[in-house]
Amino acid sequence: MANFSVEPNDLVRYKVRHSDQDLLVVEKPAHVVSTPGAGHERGSLLNGLFAAYGKQLQNLGKDRDFGMLHRLDRETSGLLIVALRSGAYDRLRRMFETRDIRKFYFAVVAGVPRQNSGVIRRPINEVREIRNRHEMKIAKISGGGKPATTAYRVLDSVAAASLLECRAVTGRLHQLRVHLESIRCPIFGDDLYAPPVIASGAARLALHAHRLAFAHPVSQAEIDIRSPLPADLKKLIGKLGMDPQKAISPPVDSTAQIADDDDSA
Numbered sequence: 001m002a003n004f005s006v007e008p009n010d011l012v013r014y015k016v017r018h019s020d021q022d023l024l025v026v027e028k029p030a031h032v033v034s035t036p037g038a039g040h041e042r043g044s045l046l047n048g049l050f051a052a053y054g055k056q057l058q059n060l061g062k063d064r065d066f067g068m069l070h071r072l073d074r075e076t077s078g079l080l081i082v083a084l085r086s087g088a089y090d091r092l093r094r095m096f097e098t099r100d101i102r103k104f105y106f107a108v109v110a111g112v113p114r115q116n117s118g119v120i121r122r123p124i125n126e127v128r129e130i131r132n133r134h135e136m137k138i139a140k141i142s143g144g145g146k147p148a149t150t151a152y153r154v155l156d157s158v159a160a161a162s163l164l165e166c167r168a169v170t171g172r173l174h175q176l177r178v179h180l181e182s183i184r185c186p187i188f189g190d191d192l193y194a195p196p197v198i199a200s201g202a203a204r205l206a207l208h209a210h211r212l213a214f215a216h217p218v219s220q221a222e223i224d225i226r227s228p229l230p231a232d233l234k235k236l237i238g239k240l241g242m243d244p245q246k247a248i249s250p251p252v253d254s255t256a257q258i259a260d261d262d263d264s265a
Contacts, residue, residue, distance in 0.1 A: 004054050006036060006066060012048025017079060017225045022088035022218050024053070025225045026080055030204045030232070034071035034080065049082060056084040064089045069096060070171065075189065078105070078209025079227050091217035096171065102213040105166045105176060106155075106229060106247050108206035108236055109185040110198045112162050117153035120179040124148040124172040131192060138192060139174040141182055148172045150179040156237075156246040161188075163242050165210075176207065188236065202236050210247075 012032065018025035026049070033040045036047060046068055050057055057066040060083065067083040069092050081101070083089035095101050125145030126137050149169035156163040162185065166176050177193050180186060186194035189202030213224045229237075234244040 002054060002058070004050055004058050005062060006046055006050045006054075006057070007042055008051035008054050009042050009047035010051035012043060012045060012051070014045055014048055017227060018223060020216075022083070022085050022216070023092070024049075024082040024084065025212055025223070026082060027227050028072055028077060028080055030075050030077040030230070033074045035068055045080070053082075053084060057082075060084075060086060060089060069093060072209055073174070073205065073207075075205035076207045076209060077227075077230050077233075078207075079212045079225060080209070081212060081214075088217045092214075095214060095217065099169060100214060102211075103168045103171070103209065104211035104213075105168065106208045106210050106233070107152075107164045107166055107176060107180060108188050108202070108233060108240070109162050109164055109180055110160060110188060110194070110201070111185040112157045112159075113152065113154060113164070113183055113185055118151070120150045120152070120183060122148060122179060122182055124175060124178060126173050137173060139172060139178040141178060146170075146172060148175050148179065150176055152180075155248070156242040158241045161240040161242065163237055163244075163247060165247075177205075203232065206233055206236055208233055 013029060015027040016024060017027055028045050033044045036044045046066060060067045067089060069081050069083060072078060072080060083092055122141045123145035124139045125142035127140055128135055129138050151167040151169060152164050154162050155165055168175055177187055177190055181193040186198050188198055188206040189204050191199045208229060211226045216223055229244055229247045237244040
């Protein structure tokens with residue numbers, strides 16, 4: 001067996017939504033961490049990827065994060081880009097920095113936003129606190145924090161809940177979670193930022209990274225990958241009295257326009 005820095009584990013399940021010689025777009029299920037850490041040394045998405053793409057990822061090395069350009073929280077399901085070659089990694093890294101990777105999410109939230117679409121521009125600071133008896137990094141809205149922008153639009157709503165499509169224009173820690181809570185629309189199942197009654201309203205964080213759109217770093221071809229709502233979120237949406245069939249996303253040219261309105265405080 002090759003000498004890999006990350007232990008391969010072919011029991012970790014994920015779906016490949018796009019594959020070429022330069023990159024992958026993979027779908028991570030909920031309850032799986034993106035990269036190894038304390039208590040998750042063998043069960044991360046990266047462990048699973050090493051089982052199939054270990055040589056390419058090892059060649060990228062730790063300095064290039066073994067190809068992992070971004071991450072999703074453990075309870076968040078959805079799409080991630082993984083580089084397979086150093087040139088693709090470097091170009092994609094720059095594209096993340098210049099916000100040329102468009103990331104869209106479905107979120108099931110308590111409450112209804114004041115506007116059908118808008119933009120939340122509130123700076124976020126990372127702090128360490130004791131939560132759930134563990135010290136961890138959390139996000140806080142802070143005037144001295146880093147600029148953070150989230151665009152959203154309402155896809156469906158009832159009196160006490162909404163189905164949103166969100167675009168994370170920036171990529172701060174727990175950005176969507178803390179931004180949506182700041183407009184009094186916390187995500188169901190969020191045990192860090194939502195009130196207990198909302199946190200207990202779903203079996204896991206009701207957030208799904210459903211779409212990635214970007215120019216291929218080598219060929220420049222437009223890539224637009226989508227992931228359907230998982231069954232558990234469809235069930236939650238129906239239970240709340242909304243229609244999961246409304247979880248659709250228009251062409252990128254259309255969704256880009258949701259940044260024209262501002263719902264900031």
